[in-house]
Amino acid sequence: MPYFLVAPAVIYLMFITLYPGVYAIYQSFFFVRFNQWTFAGLANYQQLFADADFWASLWNTFVMGSIALAIEFTVALTVAAFAYRDPFVRGWRIVFLLPMLFMTSAVSFMWKLAFNDARVVSDLLTRVGLIESNIDFLGKVWPARFTLIMTDVWQWTPFLFIIFVGALQGQDSEIEESARLDGAKWRQIFWHISLPMMMPIIAVALILRGIDITTMFASVFIITGGTPGGATETISFFIYRMGFKTFNFGYASSAAFVMLVITIVVAQTFVKRFFRPGRD
Amino acid sequence: MAMKRRRLGRFTNYFVRYLVLGSWGVFCAAPVLWFLSIGLRPRVEIISPQPIYWPTFTLDAWNMIWSVWPMASYLRNSLLAIAGSIVIDLVLAIPAAYSLARYKYRFRDDIGFYILSTRMMAPAIVAIPIFFLFKNLGLLDTVWALMLIYAAVNLSLVTWIIRSYMLDISYEIEDAARMDGATDLRILWSIIIPISAPGIVTATVIAAIFAINEFLFTLLLSSTKNAYTLSVALANFTGGSDGVIYNAIALVAFIAFVPMVLLVLVIQRHLSRGLTMGAVKG
Structure with missing residues (x-):
């Protein structure tokens, strides 16, 4: 009976993940030109591992992803720590969630306009006296990366924030209360009581956000297109470019397979430790 | 003296708390409002040599997305x-x-x-x-x-x-x-x-x-x-050739x-x- 109930979902997912996964691996051993498949052996992989663009896309994904994740985590935890017992914030919490409710493509256009096309960010920074002339955000490596990082931080910090607030509010307030009666300051309570208790949830939240961040695509597609000189090309964008711009499907599939292996290793290491499927 | 210091500490606590929460709230909400204003403005105002913050409102984009697009x-x-x-x-x-x-x-x-x-x-x-x-x-x-x-x-x-x-x-x-x-x-x-x-x-x-x-x-x-x-x-x-139509995008x-x-x-x-x-x- 339980197998019968779970089977439709599993079959559906296999159809949409397992079959394409196997197809991608198979395709990665071929040169594909339109409908012409020529067996290539490991040639795609040899070319891939010698391809500076490929390594650059992995590096860019890692660098932009980890910086964005670090900022998002720090800000979300700080804001959550200040907000979770605050009745005033409780009513207005939706304000902190607004960025998450925009479509990623819309957010990307918004920041493209603010940073580049309308130069609002430059203008505001000039007005407060931080810079003297407009910055060409998309023309240089780090400013372009920074633009993508900002876009991600603005949209997804709320994701971590709402999880942390939920976790903090879910904790037993009596423990905090008794610590307060013993004379502990709220900062000490947070560091020594609340924070250690929410460690598993922090891990879960970071895993989920970390996975989504490595798939960063829409903002790259809309804001930078990988420029300048490929400095903002993520691995997802690399696969897309190889597949659907140069129509080198076999080659793109080999990159997809490498990404799949990385995903599986990460999932095996982290996910099993922090998610529990059923009652023990 | 100790009493006074505690009250001062409390005040700083509240001050820091609402400063953090307030600035983060503004950071989340201000771009949203700004982008909404973009949707209600004529195209010439959006991309100009100097950003224009005080908008003149129009429903151009609203009409356009339903008729042209x-x-x-x-x-x-x-x-x-x-x-x-x-x-x-x-x-x-x-x-x-x-x-x-x-x-x-x-x-x-x-x-x-x-x-x-x-x-x-x-x-x-x-x-x-x-x-x-x-x-x-x-x-x-x-x-x-x-x-x-x-x-x-x-x-x-x-x-x-x-x-x-x-x-x-x-x-x-x-x-x-x-x-x-x-x-x-x-x-x-x-x-x-x-x-x-x-x-x-x-x-x-x-x-x-x-x-x-x-x-x-x-x-x-x-x-x-x-x-x-x-x-x-x-x-x-x-x-x-018109470039990105931001007011339509915003709407x-x-x-x-x-x-x-x-x-x-x-x-x-x-x-x-x-x-x-x-x-x-x-």
Whole structure:
């Protein structure tokens, strides 16, 4: 009976993940030109591992992803720590969630306009006296990366924030209360009581956000297109470019397979430790 | 003296707290308001040598998206694809969640992890095969393709969220019903589903957020107004030589944004639990 109930979902997912996964691996051993498949052996992989663009896309994904994740985590935890017992914030919490409710493509256009096309960010920074002339955000490596990082931080910090607030509010307030009666300051309570208790949830939240961040695509597609000189090309964008711009499907599939292996290793290491499927 | 210092400390605490919260709130809300203003302004004002902050309002963009652009099609495609995908998800996920939450059997945890692991898969990994799959099925540039793919993207999430709410239901209710001779499916339908309704609603809203955001698959699988959704249609508001039409983009963004805000207000209390797929019992 339980197998019968779970089977439709599993079959559906296999159809949409397992079959394409196997197809991608198979395709990665071929040169594909339109409908012409020529067996290539490991040639795609040899070319891939010698391809500076490929390594650059992995590096860019890692660098932009980890910086964005670090900022998002720090800000979300700080804001959550200040907000979770605050009745005033409780009513207005939706304000902190607004960025998450925009479509990623819309957010990307918004920041493209603010940073580049309308130069609002430059203008505001000039007005407060931080810079003297407009910055060409998309023309240089780090400013372009920074633009993508900002876009991600603005949209997804709320994701971590709402999880942390939920976790903090879910904790037993009596423990905090008794610590307060013993004379502990709220900062000490947070560091020594609340924070250690929410460690598993922090891990879960970071895993989920970390996975989504490595798939960063829409903002790259809309804001930078990988420029300048490929400095903002993520691995997802690399696969897309190889597949659907140069129509080198076999080659793109080999990159997809490498990404799949990385995903599986990460999932095996982290996910099993922090998610529990059923009652023990 | 000590008293005074404590009061001062308290004041600093409050000051720092509201400074942090306030500036973060402004940082979240100000761009939203600014972008809304972009949607209500004439194009000449948006990209000018010096940014213009005090707007003159016009409904140019609003009229344009409905007359020049096939906005009605984009809206219909988004709604159909999202609603259809959620129906597929619920039909598949509710029994699966029930199975994972209420039974003990071999490979249960492995099956649960398999379902979860599909959440970890980057769209780019399967993008090319998915493209060919739908091409062979003759479903390219249709809403059906989007429905099926959104359902697949969200299925793990929906299953795990509903499962988490089903785990909370006590076994006594179920046992009592079974004593009265109810079958498993009957128990699922008349006891488990009604009690886990908050979880089902939460899963639905979160699935809708992720579906409306979906970009890569939609970009690959759609090529005309037959299947363009709001999210991908935005990238086409570039009007050739006119450059990017930001005021239209901003308005379309808000058309998708308002229903999302309303939906999230409904499930606000369940949001952190839903987003962690049940790991937080907030």
